[in-house]
Amino acid sequence: MRQPTRLLTFMGSHALAGALGALVILTAILVTDIGHLGTLVFGGGTIEWVALSLLASGMVVTFSSVAMAVGVFSLAQGPQRVLTAEDEAELAADGRAPTGPGRHRRQDGADRPGASCVRTDADKRL
Numbered sequence: 001m002r003q004p005t006r007l008l009t010f011m012g013s014h015a016l017a018g019a020l021g022a023l024v025i026l027t028a029i030l031v032t033d034i035g036h037l038g039t040l041v042f043g044g045g046t047i048e049w050v051a052l053s054l055l056a057s058g059m060v061v062t063f064s065s066v067a068m069a070v071g072v073f074s075l076a077q078g079p080q081r082v083l084t085a086e087d088e089a090e091l092a093a094d095g096r097a098p099t100g101p102g103r104h105r106r107q108d109g110a111d112r113p114g115a116s117c118v119r120t121d122a123d124k125r126l
Contacts, residue, residue, distance in 0.1 A: 011068055018067025022059040 030038040041051045 010071060014067045014071035015064040018064035019060045021067070022063035023056065025063075026056055026059050 029035075030041060033039055037055075041055065042048055045051070
């Protein structure tokens with residue numbers, strides 16, 4: 001059960017970072033009274049805490065979701081590096097030379113549109 005724990009820790013840390021970022025930005029917005037939002041929330045009404053809690057919860061949910069999405073999208077399937085001249089020479093020797101930005105030529109000579117110009121360790125086994 002080590003993998004689910006690592007995943008929950010990974011997602012939780014990103015959610016916490018997003019929540020802290022949301023609270024910092026909300027505090028800055030209310031203190032600087034951008035758009036008179038601070039005056040509106042703390043304008044002497046009897047239900048200030050409702051407005052503040054709704055505003056804070058909406059921002060925390062939004063920022064936490066964005067932070068978790070950034071964390072998930074930043075996951076890599078392995079170490080990646082940009083192709084160097086030596087890599088391109090090796091690919092050319094194998095008949096898989098890049099034919100332009102975002103394209104590689106397969107060994108049978110057919111173009112593979114959308115193939116990445118980033119080489120992973122899995123390419124070495126091909």
